[in-house]
Amino acid sequence: DIGRVEFAPEAAATPGAYPTVRMRRNRRDAWTRRLVAETALTTDDLIWPVFVMEGRDAETPVASMPGQVRVTVDRLAKHVEKAAELGIPAVALFPVTPAEAKDAEGTEALNPDNLICRAARELKRAFPEVGLVGDVALDPYTSHGHDGVIRDTRVGAYVHNDDSVSVLVRQAVNQAEAGIDVIAPSDMMDGRVGAIRRALDAEGFIDTRIMSYAAKYASAFYGPFREALGSAQALVGDKKTYQMDPANSDEAMREVALDLAEGADMVMVKPGMPYLDIVRRVRERFDVPTFAYQVSGEYAMITAAANNGWLDRERAMMESLLAFKRAGANGVLSYFAPEAARLLRGR
Ligand code: PBG
Numbered sequence: 001d002i003g004r005v006e007f008a009p010e011a012a013a014t015p016g017a018y019p020t021v022r023m024r025r026n027r028r029d030a031w032t033r034r035l036v037a038e039t040a041l042t043t044d045d046l047i048w049p050v051f052v053m054e055g056r057d058a059e060t061p062v063a064s065m066p067g068q069v070r071v072t073v074d075r076l077a078k079h080v081e082k083a084a085e086l087g088i089p090a091v092a093l094f095p096v097t098p099a100e101a102k103d104a105e106g107t108e109a110l111n112p113d114n115l116i117c118r119a120a121r122e123l124k125r126a127f128p129e130v131g132l133v134g135d136v137a138l139d140p141y142t143s144h145g146h147d148g149v150i151r152d153t154r155v156g157a158y159v160h161n162d163d164s165v166s167v168l169v170r171q172a173v174n175q176a177e178a179g180i181d182v183i184a185p186s187d188m189m190d191g192r193v194g195a196i197r198r199a200l201d202a203e204g205f206i207d208t209r210i211m212s213y214a215a216k217y218a219s220a221f222y223g224p225f226r227e228a229l230g231s232a233q234a235l236v237g238d239k240k241t242y243q244m245d246p247a248n249s250d251e252a253m254r255e256v257a258l259d260l261a262e263g264a265d266m267v268m269v270k271p272g273m274p275y276l277d278i279v280r281r282v283r284e285r286f287d288v289p290t291f292a293y294q295v296s297g298e299y300a301m302i303t304a305a306a307n308n309g310w311l312d313r314e315r316a317m318m319e320s321l322l323a324f325k326r327a328g329a330n331g332v333l334s335y336f337a338p339e340a341a342r343l344l345r346g347r
Helices: 021-029 030-036 073-086 115-126 161-178 192-201 219-231 248-259 273-286 296-307 313-326 336-344
Strands: 046-053 059-061 069-072 090-096 131-136 150-152 156-159 181-187 208-214 266-270 290-294 329-334
Touching: 021 030, 046 073, 046 115, 046 336, 069 073, 069 248, 073 115, 073 336, 090 115, 115 131, 115 161, 131 161, 150 248, 161 192, 181 192, 192 208, 192 248, 208 248, 208 273, 219 296, 248 266, 248 273, 266 273, 273 290, 273 296, 273 313, 290 313, 296 313, 313 329, 329 336
Parallel strands: 046 069, 046 090, 046 329, 090 131, 131 181, 181 208, 208 266, 266 290, 290 329
Antiparallel strands: 059 069, 150 156
16 A cells, blocks of 8 residues: 555654654644744834825825825825834835926936925924935936936946936935935945945935945836836836846845945845845845845735735735745835734734
């Protein structure tokens, strides 16, 4: 009878192993499982990305991210209130810039009254205890959808590194002046962290933190985010000349080392779930505050499967967030943040 395997413990009686050792003993009861748990997710680990748009007293759903919305600045405090009450340490702000405010140079990024600056002032007023993360990159503001400015060079039109950095530096200072606490350069230009650090210091913003998107990959998983911002239709070509190749891991170590040398206070790996190996390597090698971004596509995947009844939304959400902690992340940027915090707080 080939289907039946004999249970013969003595056959496996290797000293120090089964059956003396039984891994299942510690898993038997909830209390032992709690005692031996190696990692935990807490509300303190969460940063919530929020989309802000122009207009008054309105919010619109992001079709590819069910449950996420774009809100007008006058509704922002109400929108963030629960997250603040739950004790989420910080929110990350992303602007939906109207097409008519976009140009090839991303000029709107430097406007002291742009969406991000108004949103930052509003949230600082309403919730001074909540940290504000400002994304620094030009893609929400450029007509071509790239993170920097395009110049004709001897090798053709190209996202120009140093000209882009000059603009990004001014964008960062503009955000700091509006009350953004953490500048998060997501553009992947070379040398931008150091240039931003020097400019912030020169302007007296010595304590404005920099969380660099140090290892940011050219990824398909940003699709829903670009829909949320309306930068998808705008994007000409792809971002492979500045965002990293998903094939690479050693290169991520160089990126992180450079950003730290240039003054980054915290580093980020992005996307999240497909790049947990990078999170682990960064954390082990550098011992610095390391964050992971569970990006829009990851949120969309879990939500779509749950909405089809194929996954248990809460369990998949909590498991995915815990996985970041296990991989070594100190915190996670996640669209699930308020929902997860509510579960963690038992509300
Ligand atoms: C902008 C930026 C992007 C995301 C965060 N900042 C998009 C991109 O690089 O194209 C993606 C976030 C997400 O997908 O949730 N540079």
